[in-house]
Amino acid sequence: MAEPTPPDAALLRLLAIMARLRAPDGCPWDQVQDFASIAPYTIEEAHEVADAIARDDRAALVDELGDLLLQTVYHARMAEERGWFNFADVATAISDKMVRRHPHVFGEAEAADPALWEAQKAAERGARAETGTLAGIPLALPALVRAEKLTKRAARVGFDWPDAEAVLDKLDEEVAELRAELPGADPLRLADEVGDILFVVANLARKLKLDPEACLRGANQKFTNRFNYVEQALAITGKTPADSTLDEMEAGWAAAKRAEAR
Known part of the structure; x- marks a missing residue:
């Protein structure tokens, strides 16, 4: 049985691959990405990890965890290019946080305080015996x-x-x-x-x-902002939505829309 690759060597290889993809002579697609354009992929990969877990598919879980790890490496690389932080900073930050949150393990507390590309993807789906045009789209999305x-x-x-x-x-x-x-x-x-x-x-x-999900998130936030405005406007008069009429709330809603347009 072959010796497993040391984690540090495997991670250094992944970091080097990402740096090469983002280099001036790297991949044209990877070169032009930014945090906003990559974020949807990050969300998607997290859902695909959850899907592999739900299906108890250990082989798929290895693959999907790798995809999710790549997202962290991607964001860290873009941040390093901007001089913000690098992957080591990310790893250090989460390590420090875990130590802080587990004083009963790492400190003196005695107990826990309860307080490709589509072609490649198609080939991968085929290897997993997933057939059909719609195969491989996670139910957990x-x-x-x-x-x-x-x-x-x-x-x-x-x-x-x-x-x-x-x-x-x-x-x-x-x-x-x-x-x-x-x-x-x-x-x-x-x-x-x-x-x-x-x-x-x-x-x-x-x-x-x-992106329909982004559109709905935007609409949710717009509704939240406007309704909060309505509540605050009513509070000035000593009222709450529960003891106000619909007309009064509609007036506040119209005022919120006018305030957005300014």
Whole structure:
């Protein structure tokens, strides 16, 4: 049995590979990436690790943990290029944090205080006996992200709407179907129709070259900011949303929108 590669040697090799990819004569794609463009991949790889764990697939877990480690190395390399910090700083920071958080292990406390590229990916899926156009898209991904990925994969084989206008037409159709179900109010039928609407909206974002998850995060934050504004405005008058009328809250909402436009 071959001797295992020492962790320090394996990590140094990975760090050298990343430095080479980011070098002026390295990979054109890797050279132009930044923190924002790499962040979605970081999130995706974390979900793929969770998926391998959920499937109890040890071989896949080795591969996916490597992908996730690469994300840390990637971000650390970009930070080093900017003179911010390097991988050693990252490792030191987490080591120090773990020691601080476990004084019952490392200190004097007696007990714990409870207080490629798609072709390569396709080849890898084939090696794992995953077949079919949609194989390998993790179930653990957020639903909006998975919806975008499912139809993006299907689009590669020609199964797609021609443009965003066609998706909007489909959205109108799905909304009409939901309206038709409202009188009966069957929870299963309503859930089915709402799911169809969300699925189409995810694809509308894809056709517009937008990240649906990022769009929804933005909308969530916008709602949070505006509602907080409403609460603060009501508090000045000694009221809370619970003892205010809808008209009063709507007035605060309109004021929040005006404040954003300034």
